[in-house]
Amino acid sequence: MTEPRSIAIHVPVLARVEGEGSLEIRTRGRTIAELKLRIFEPPRLFEKLLEGRDYGEVPDMVARICGICPVAYQMSAVHAFEELFGIDPGPWVRDMRRVMYCGEWMQSHALHIHLLAAPDLLGYDNAIAMARDHPDIVRRGLLLQALGNDLIRLFGARAVHPVGVRVGGFHHVPARSDVAELHARLVAAVPQAEALVRWAAALDLPESEQHFVSVALRHPAEYPMNAGRLASSAGLDAASADFTQHFAERQVAHSTALYCFLHGKPYMVGPLARINLNLERLPAAVRVVLDECRFSWPSRNPFHSIVARAAEIYFSVLEAARLLRDYSVPRAAHAEVVPRAGVATAATEAPRGVLWHRYEVGEDGRITAARIVPPTSQNQARIEADLRHSLETLGLERSDAELRQRCEMVIRSYDPCISCATHFLDLRHARD
Amino acid sequence: MEAGFLQHGRFQALLDVLHGCGYRCIGPQVRDGAIVYDALSTCRELPQGVRDLQSAGSYRLERTSGLRYFGWANGLQALKPMVFAPEETLWRVQRADDGALRFSASRPSFANLAVIGVRACDLAALALLDRHFLGTAVADPCYAARRSGMFLVAVHCSDPSGSCFCASTGDGPQASGGFDLALSELDEGFIVETGSARGADTVAGLGLEPVTASQRDAAARQIDTARARQRRGLPSRDLRAALVSNPEHPRWEQVAQRCLACGNCTSVCPTCFCHAVCDSMELDGSAGAHARIWDSCFTAGHSQIHGLTVRPDTRTRYRQWLTHKLGSWHEQFGRSGCVGCGRCISWCPAGIDITEEAAAICSGSSDG
Amino acid sequence: MDDPLLPHEAEVAEYIRESAGIFTLRLRFRDPAVHAGYRFAPGQFNMLYLYGAGEVPISVVSDPLDDTLFDHTIRALGRVTRGFAQLRAADRLGIRGPYGRGWPLDQARGRDVVIITGGLGCAPAVSLINYIVRRREEFGRLVIMQGVKHADDLIWAERYRRWSQMAQTQVVVAADVGTPLWPWQVGHVTDFIGQAHIDARKTIVMMCGPEGMMRAAVGGLQAYGLPESAVWLSMERSMQCAVGRCGHCQIGGKFVCKDGPVFNYPQVRELLAVRGL
Amino acid sequence: MTLPNPGRKPRVAVHKFSSCDGCQLALLGLGEDLLQLSTLVEFVHFAEAGPVDPGAEVDIAFVEGSIGTAADMERIREVRAKSRFLVAIGACATSGGLQALRNLAGGQAWIRAVYPRPAYVDCLATSTAVSRHVQVDFELWGCPVSSRQVTVALRALLSGVQPVEERDKVCMECKRSQMVCVMVARGLPCMGPVTRAGCGALCPGIGRDCYACYGPAENANAEALARRMEASGIPSAAVGRRFLSINSASPPFFAAGIGRMDSHD
């Protein structure tokens, strides 16, 4: 057996993650002396930018926090304001928002699986190299990604920073013919999406049994997207308005992203956490495929996230197809909005997990304070815990290259979005 | 030539005849708060009981209790987009591996159009566009393809808007020619006139009733009222000399302070014909296309020659628009380029009024 | 040509580098029938299409009687012309034309000709000079006046020297900014019109170049009592179609592409007087 | 631009600075075209897609994001030095982006307000456009830029010509698509008349007013539009906010907006 040694792993630029971050690990003997997932993306101070803005400007502004999940930002914001203003946008808006969110899950998950994660698992540097040997797999992924983008476009005119969402509903009603065309494409994609889950489940994923707490929304009847209460595998059940009673953010020296803890401990959000907590809310067709996996659900292996993502793509295709099947044109695209003063909060399920917003609104409908907790800052402590666990189980005596590769795989399996993670503001400090 | 009277309730029969003759009917309809031309299958899609309130920089529709289909002045566009497409590929080119280029013309595949509800100003504008695109040794092939076979059903204008001034340009409110059929809408129905042999053929089987003298009177009176109601006007039909002699009038600078140089006026103008070309290529470089797109004398590209923009500012661009439209058109086409439809007034987001600007510049006064 | 806007495939027979930014493309149409049917007059121009990039108007500078090739001398200025600069022999491009009215050579025959140009290698004038030099005996005295901003800008210095040695020919070259060894004049070329010894009764003037220069030249010519109708000039405007449809080349009521580019001065007198038309 | 020795694939880098990543998606969201693109160029640095070699010499560099830290300032100079043709993509890179709003408030004060321990944060008081730091060969505006914009520009560069700059107003695209003007027909405070074309007039196309995410057009008469909006009854401060939004640091928008903003802090 090789002698324990002192090693330093430094990955200056993490490839295939959204945004720019780096990793530094120092070990001494058999223990990890230091482990820093460093996010050096400059802070963009969004919460401050929002102060003084009209509530109506917020959906277009917060979209700019993240180009990969702008719909999620818009959804959390509009739900927060509608809750405060006492607006019920009605079933059509509710359903169509779900469709739009399906589009975002599909494009974001497909992008992550095929362009970011799969090359690790199949032994390539990147998806372009992988496409040469596995063209059909990459094509299927690009097709599902495009379909997701087109669902967002149906409501938002473009896939990145869509322009169709507003407080109270949408700016316009999609034409029946456009909906029919997309519905047909969704139906045609069902077998592909199903095949994707089987493919993901058959991947040779590392074993990594870990203890972690899953956090996600739970809704009495639906697989959660825009609505539900905060739940955890440790028994949490809280309204999103009570987020701060349970969750707290902390700044650390090595990162511009804040770390968020649940009752002082790391936790996981995202597709795996969602499935772990909402298995029975998935349509039967999705459950059947999951039941055929070699492993069982809920899963304690974070590497199973890729299967969870595939399953959510499958779910999204079915769900969007279901919601668009009997599409009818409503009388109006949005409800009337009259602002009122108070505190608006909402959490929705971004592709990467719970996204919590809180706004203080004045009489005139303008924002006096804002706070946003994105999924990546919630996962950050968990990623570091996972890295420690994974490296120690793999064995620190492995070569630097092997250790480094495993680290990158671990990080990628959480699909961290660094752009989202770096907008931070800790309100408690902001006030003094 | 007067052909007879069509009861209001039988308007669909006219559409059916046109459909039966193989025409694709296009007619006015309400969309997004304005009247636009779009494919028409039944008369129920027409803007019945609707009128338009237009003024500088503003266009609103309002419901009325009336049952008329054409009780409004005009909509966003005239016939221009149907004959001179806003974006159109002119030709394509293939490039072989050895670099050889193969050019091939692109032509619109076009069903014969029957346009319902054409206004007198629209027809006058179409005649001008015809001269521009067809009146040379070699006609413009794309325009010619779209224009040929177009069947025009005019409706004399009974309800001019606040922006209209066709009476002062001599182009309306009554359509005087260039149509296949022309209608005078009365409360109980339409007096039908024919303007061409195929127009006459179309209505021959419609079972039109004879027109009564009082119907004829009512139609004439309604045109007179429409003419009298127009509040705006141009100082004269030929402003060429007055404009050409005032290139440094301070009013040009004053209007430039308000003008957004956005090109809405030229885009909705039924006679503006300026266009740019735009070349594109397939991503792999194997083929390309050459398209024309509507341009405007308000863009920088319009007057750009390598390294120099001849009209760099809004003052010179606005001056180009007005002196061309009301001045140089006389030299080019023997008449003014303005048919008095008022669209450039209503659809200008800055609310600039061509009649006011022309009056100020041509009277030599610099304020107002 | 049935479609006025469709280019024909042409090929670069020879690429000649004239100076750092100026080159000549010697071209032929790929289709021999098209080539055989192609006729142009000096002062006319073609629309040259660079694959995928765009079309630009360029004068034909070769001799109309040379039926093997036709030449374009191009200054690499912007997007498309810099692209053309990268072409080499055997490369393909698209050509349609010729367009516009050329120089009034029939009127010039037997008379003294004064050619005034500004800017580098002003192409429409090159075709004109070449044409007259080859048929020297058909014309009277020839005065070539060329103005450049900086002495270093002058290309074809050798040609000017050669022309200046021909009988009955006067060459005046002026640079706004000279250099120590500059053999010609320093100043605006229009300042030297007085040296041209123009006989107002039998002279025709043809010019092209910046509009400011042409305005100044007309002023200088007035001193000779030259009738305005004896002055011709070639104008430049943006052109997208070259057949009088796109509206870009309008100056007043004129379409430069079909009413020009060569105009008789009285036609454009008022237009030239206003800046920004 | 002329490409070096034809025969070798042009080398392309995609660099990210302070941004939301949305503009890179113009490439990552290309679908099948991305595979085709990879046969035409060699991506030598494109961290999000895999290849990492930020110091490599390249023919074409796409730069996303604004310059917001001292390290960024250093890095953009290196990028410039290693790139033959540098294209700034998106609002962040061309005007400083939405985050340039911090320039108005004195960014350091905000950082103190935002972070419990500001000393840990390397952040300049301003967020600025790439062209404020190095020479930029071409700019693609938009928040975000579209795949069409990026591929058209890239295709032109592959053919050795400068891409065409789109700088007309959104109204031109709006009218070419036969849309009904939302300002004239509905009184909405549309920014189309001062905003650069390129998006295809998406907002009027779905019945809402443009909010100028493509930045100022050429010859933008921002002051006239601002006055027109005020005349239609929109409060001055709200008009000011329309100009001071995604492209607040672009000169015409800044000039029209700054005097109209009520004190921001």
Ligand SMILES: Cc1cc2nc3c(=O)[nH]c(=O)nc-3n(C[C@H](O)[C@H](O)[C@H](O)COP(=O)(O)OP(=O)(O)OC[C@H]3O[C@@H](n4cnc5c(N)ncnc54)[C@H](O)[C@@H]3O)c2cc1C
């Ligand atoms: C009758 C005539 C004869 C000529 N003869 C010659 C000749 O013999 N030799 C010669 O060298 N030159 C000649 N020229 C000038 C030549 O046509 C120009 O130098 C050439 O068009 C420049 O093209 P470019 O693409 O290189 O330049 P650019 O300035 O890059 O672009 C040229 C064209 O593209 C358009 N354009 C530029 N930028 C934009 C933009 N951002 N958006 C939209 N459109 C844009 C402009 O409107 C312009 O028409 C002649 C011009 C005319 C009118």
Ligand code: SF4
């Ligand atoms: S006159 Fe009006 S419509 Fe025309 S360019 Fe000026 S602002 Fe735009």
Ligand code: SF4
């Ligand atoms: S809707 Fe906006 S972009 Fe369209 S024409 Fe009106 S002002 Fe211009």
Ligand code: SF4
């Ligand atoms: S219309 Fe305006 S705000 Fe909307 S996408 Fe286009 S540029 Fe952006």
